[in-house]
Amino acid sequence: xxxxxxxxxxxxxxxxxxxxxxxxxxxxxxxxxxxxxxxxxxxxxxxxxxxxxxxxxxxxxxxxxxxxxxxxxxxxxxxxxxxxxxxxxxxxxxxxxxxxxxxxxxxxxxxx
Numbered sequence: 665x666x667x668x669x670x671x672x673x674x675x676x677x678x679x680x681x682x683x684x685x686x687x688x689x690x691x692x693x694x695x696x697x698x699x700x701x702x703x704x705x706x707x708x709x710x711x712x713x714x715x716x717x718x719x720x721x722x723x724x725x726x727x728x729x730x731x732x733x734x735x736x737x738x739x740x741x742x743x744x745x746x747x748x749x750x751x752x753x754x755x756x757x758x759x760x761x762x763x764x765x766x767x768x769x770x771x772x773x774x775x776x
Contacts, residue, residue: 666690666765673758673770680750680774686743686760686767694738700745701766702756712758713745727753750774 672684686698700712713724713734722734733746743760750772757769 666762668760668762668765668767670758670760670767670770673772675773675775676750677776678751678774681746681748682750682772684745684747684758684760684770684772686745688741688743688760688762691762693736693741696762698734698736698743699761700734700743700758701761702754702758702772703769704753704756707756709759710756715743747772 667689668686670684670686672682674682676682695717697714697716699714701709702712703709711725712728713732715722715734715736719736724732731747731749735744752774755772755774757771759766759769
């Protein structure tokens, strides 16, 4: 059974940083591409970033390019999303995703 447990969300002021972690189990993490998606209040799911199994191919949605960094540690079965220069419009529930499975989500609120 695929299990994804995400942590690291919270309340941060504009311009601040957070790092989300997603601990994976129940599948071969090192062979799996991973993605991050988010859902802002009243809006649909938005793709944020993806990383291939080895970490050599990474992509971001335009609104987070230069501010967010996705990475993975295949030895620890963990995905990371480093979020810098956060803006109020980054406020959302963030999810890590593998295939059609996603985690329970963690709330990120950017507000002064």
